[in-house]
Amino acid sequence: MTPFPAGLSSTWAPVALSRQLKAKPLARQVGGVPIVLFRGAGGAVAALEDRCPHRNYPLSDGKLRDGTLMCPYHGWRFDGAGACVEAPGAGEGAALDRLGARTLAVAERHGAIFVKLEAGDGPPPTLELPPLVGDPDHDHFWWTRDPWRGRALDALENILDPFHTNFIHDGLIRVSRARQPVRQTLTFREDGFEVAYDQDDPDRGWMSRLLEGERQRSVGRYIPPITFQGRWEGPKGLTLCATAFFVPETEERYRAFGCWTTPKGRAPAWLKRQAILAFVRPVSEQDRVALDRQHATITAFGGPRFKSGPTDRVTVPLTRLYQGERLEPGVDGPHVIWL
16 A cells, blocks of 8 residues: 555645744645745745755755745755746856746645645646635634644544544543444445434533534545545534644654634634634544554554454545545445444
């Protein structure tokens, strides 16, 4: 199995939040490719491969000057389009056209910066985001953390798996000693799938009770290769939506970005943000520790050796899509499970 998901190079991947890109260049990595971000002329975001074409020094170690990025090794400067605009010592009239740095497609939307590994030459490709992200009828906020150790595939399976919540998040999301019946239905498309959970009683964990109220339905959707979207609904419709991107930086490290979406009008946006973060921080830390421990064990034994049980209905379709395969459209369920 390849270390990175199929189609990663042609996927828009978030690499930073807008507020993280300030007066210095910012180093990032996607699929093993080092990237440097900076704001060029007029404040527009630029993305280059993080290597000076002269002697391959990391451009992220450089400085910004007049809307250009200067390499600290020999002082070559590059604009937002990757063109070399100065090579100190060459004298006036020196030919610089062939000395440009490789650009990447980049877009800044709704408070996040997205990069596509394909070259940034020519017309900019269209950035299509998952449903609700940036929708003006909803409140949104982004959240990210430092990279986590492990495989993005395992992080995706973790967030699609409801059964670990009774244990890893006992008391916060669900309660291990107070399970309840839930109807699980999987719907497959050629290029993705979703899992719906219908229930008659609300979840008993503090996070679910305080943020969602009377949950009746939740839907987890996998959008290959790196995106999950979860939607939670009560008697009056959508209460909460979480869109998570798990961006592989290296074979053993990924960076997670989350966009949280709520309907407008129920409470001030700042208050909802604080309430959501009060639970997201401990829940994400519990997941980080669990995934780190899992990855350490996988590494110690030379690779994953999973035995899937009767509740692991998303493992096979997730893995197939992650590897670039297609699914047979159809519906599986409903199955009565206990959560």
